[in-house]
Amino acid sequence: MNxxxxxxxxxxxxxxxxxxxxxxxxxxxxxxxxxxxxxLGGRSTGRLGSGAAIASNWMSAASxxxxxxxxxxxxxxxxxxxIGWTGGYxxxxxxxxxxxxxxxKYTAPDxxxxxxxxxxxxxxxxxxxxxxxVIYCSAQFKGIGILFGWLFGVPYATAVTFxxxxxxxxxxxxxxxxxxxxxxxxxxxxxxxxxxxxxFLARKLGYFWILPQFGYGAALSQLSPEFRESxxxxxxxxxxxxxxxxxxxxxxxxxxxxxxxxxxxxxPNIRDARWSxxxxxxFIALIYxxxxxxxxxxxxxxxxxxxxxxxxxxxxxxxMIVITAATKGGLPLWxxxxxxxxxxxxxxxxxxxxxxxxxxxxxxxxxxxxxxxTASEYRKMRVAKGCTLLLALIVYLIAVNPPGLIVEITAVAxxxxxxxxxxxxxxxxxxxxxxxxxxxTGMLLGVLVTFAAPLLGxxxxxxAVIFPITSSAxxxxxxxxxxxxxxxxxxxxxxxxxxxxxATEVHGHLD
Amino acid sequence: xxxxxxxxxxxLRPKKGYMGGEVVITLVILIGWGGATFGFQFLQKFLETTxxxxxxxxxxxxxxxxxxxxxxxxxxxxxxxILCIIYNLYIDRLTERHSRTxxxxxxx
Numbered sequence: 001m002n003x004x005x006x007x008x009x010x011x012x013x014x015x016x017x018x019x020x021x022x023x024x025x026x027x028x029x030x031x032x033x034x035x036x037x038x039x040l041g042g043r044s045t046g047r048l049g050s051g052a053a054i055a056s057n058w059m060s061a062a063s064x065x066x067x068x069x070x071x072x073x074x075x076x077x078x079x080x081x082x083i084g085w086t087g088g089y090x091x092x093x094x095x096x097x098x099x100x101x102x103x104x105k106y107t108a109p110d111x112x113x114x115x116x117x118x119x120x121x122x123x124x125x126x127x128x129x130x131x132x133x134v135i136y137c138s139a140q141f142k143g144i145g146i147l148f149g150w151l152f153g154v155p156y157a158t159a160v161t162f163x164x165x166x167x168x169x170x171x172x173x174x175x176x177x178x179x180x181x182x183x184x185x186x187x188x189x190x191x192x193x194x195x196x197x198x199x200f201l202a203r204k205l206g207y208f209w210i211l212p213q214f215g216y217g218a219a220l221s222q223l224s225p226e227f228r229e230s231x232x233x234x235x236x237x238x239x240x241x242x243x244x245x246x247x248x249x250x251x252x253x254x255x256x257x258x259x260x261x262x263x264x265x266x267x268p269n270i271r272d273a274r275w276s277x278x279x280x281x282x283f284i285a286l287i288y289x290x291x292x293x294x295x296x297x298x299x300x301x302x303x304x305x306x307x308x309x310x311x312x313x314x315x316x317x318x319x320m321i322v323i324t325a326a327t328k329g330g331l332p333l334w335x336x337x338x339x340x341x342x343x344x345x346x347x348x349x350x351x352x353x354x355x356x357x358x359x360x361x362x363x364x365x366x367x368x369x370x371x372x373x374t375a376s377e378y379r380k381m382r383v384a385k386g387c388t389l390l391l392a393l394i395v396y397l398i399a400v401n402p403p404g405l406i407v408e409i410t411a412v413a414x415x416x417x418x419x420x421x422x423x424x425x426x427x428x429x430x431x432x433x434x435x436x437x438x439x440x441t442g443m444l445l446g447v448l449v450t451f452a453a454p455l456l457g458x459x460x461x462x463x464a465v466i467f468p469i470t471s472s473a474x475x476x477x478x479x480x481x482x483x484x485x486x487x488x489x490x491x492x493x494x495x496x497x498x499x500x501x502x503a504t505e506v507h508g509h510l511d
Numbered sequence: 512x513x514x515x516x517x518x519x520x521x522x523l524r525p526k527k528g529y530m531g532g533e534v535v536i537t538l539v540i541l542i543g544w545g546g547a548t549f550g551f552q553f554l555q556k557f558l559e560t561t562x563x564x565x566x567x568x569x570x571x572x573x574x575x576x577x578x579x580x581x582x583x584x585x586x587x588x589x590x591x592x593i594l595c596i597i598y599n600l601y602i603d604r605l606t607e608r609h610s611r612t613x614x615x616x617x618x619x
Contacts, residue, residue: 079583086588217575232577235564278595285588432520503517507530510609
């Protein structure tokens with residue numbers, strides 16, 4: 001490919017570069033000055049700022065691009081994602097947040113290893129956490145590839161290669177300079193870049209633009225009656241079981257996602273950590289109230305132009321629909337550029353966080369924790385750097401031929417978390433008798449259940465019905481919990497010091 | 512070595528005191544969470560008049576949205592925020608009450 005073949009959208013590209021560079025520069029300043037002067041940033045902002053950080057940590061290409069695309073395709077069925085990804089925070093708050101903080105272990109492998117007193121359980125949970133990161137990152141790479149394809153005017157395969165090089169450079173640069181994330185600032189930029197173009201789009205199309213989250217209802221009523229019915233009736237495209245399975249899977253997956261769980265240690269005290277969840281959830285909901293509007297406006301523009309989009313074509317363009325709606329709606333290129341920059345920022349931030357923590361887990365939990373316990377710090381650092389590149393390569397290879405929509409790929413990561421990490425935390429916190437034999441069996445069963453549809457669905461079709469690849473946790477998580485309980489009861493209890501610690505420090509700290 | 516008396520942690524048989532209060536509010540919130548989320552979908556299924564799910568909620572609109580879409584897509588996320596606020600207020604009071612019992616002089 002020659003440089004002349006590129007059809008670069010210069011203004012959006014420059015906006016994207018400026019936004020990403022500003023993250024790095026602010027991160028460097030943040031590192032030097034220890035926060036507080038930037039955006040919403042700093043300790044002085046307390047719960048509000050911590051909530052913005054929770055939301056920023058959460059925002060990814062799935063929220064920014066995938067959600068609208070899924071709603072564009074499936075209408076009401078896609079609301080399972082809105083509910084799953086917000087309702088999961090309720091589970092997280094009431095079942096785990098305060099308790100895991102009192103337990104005092106910072107990562108999923110650390111918690112599982114300590115609570116179940118088992119290096120094997122720790123190793124399994126580390127491998128699962130890394131797998132979750134890889135799957136999650138694959139969806140981000142797809143989003144980056146789509147946006148790079150639009151920015152540079154190149155086919156997806158080329159774009160994802162460009163994107164991979166850019167994001168790995170970003171990760172290496174940020175990592176080598178020790179850039180600290182200013183998540184409050186990131187959230188501010190993300191929410192503005194998502195909602196501002198939506199307000200302009202609603203205004204341009206003649207709808208209530210001050211709160212386009214409500215304004216899109218009028219646009220929905222202008223779609224053809226047949227399409228509107230299929231779009232909004234609850235079981236037009238799926239069954240009650242499919243809706244509930246997807247929703248429940250995303251909920252328990254949210255509560256079991258390693259990088260979400262570890263957020264609660266960053267806030268200074270438990271009370272602030274709990275209240276920051278309320279703000280975080282509100283900030284996340286702002287995006288999820290808005291995403292369906294992009295999808296409805298895209299459908300309306302198609303309907304008005306008389307454009308008949310067949311289902312296969314619609315699926316092919318779904319993950320791009322936020323940008324498509326803005327472009328077809330006649331928004332100026334700089335505004336679409338802001339939208340694209342927001343999507344890229346969300347994906348870059350997620351990838352950099354997950355790759356670095358995944359690589360750290362490879363080095364800390366697997367290499368130093370299991371293979372070479374006496375390894376030096378220098379050696380562990382080198383392993384972590386090598387693992388960053390290795391994980392990025394795996395992610396790239398998956399993303400070149402993406403196995404599904406951004407939301408579908410992401411949902412598999414949630415299903416894996418919901419079937420493995422969530423039961424390990426839930427039982428680990430709330431049932432002192434859960435032991436290492438139980439949880440090792442449970443986590444391995446959880447992995448099997450997550451991938452049962454592609455592995456066994458061809459031989460036993462019922463398996464693919466009960467454990468759909470994107471929604472396996474509705475039946476999977478209760479099954480894993482049940483098996484863990486049975487195996488635990490059939491084997492010796494965990495050491496007394498752990499059960500005592502759980503009773504007196506995690507649940508009896510004020511008795 | 513921690514020598515406080517202790518009994519096995521079990522969500523279904525919580526010990527009296529802080530954990531008992533924590534479990535009660537957790538169960539109440541879980542009912543509010545699951546009832547609104549899945550209960551509403553079951554209700555729609557129960558009331559459906561066509562295979563696609565047409566029901567009383569799909570016939571009315573709110574903010575120009577079919578009532579079922581408004582409830583699921585817009586109200587439920589707000590409901591989750593409300594549930595979290597209720598939980599936090601209750602836990603704050605519970606913590607305060609038990610802190611007073613345990614450290615009475617600090618609260619005089």
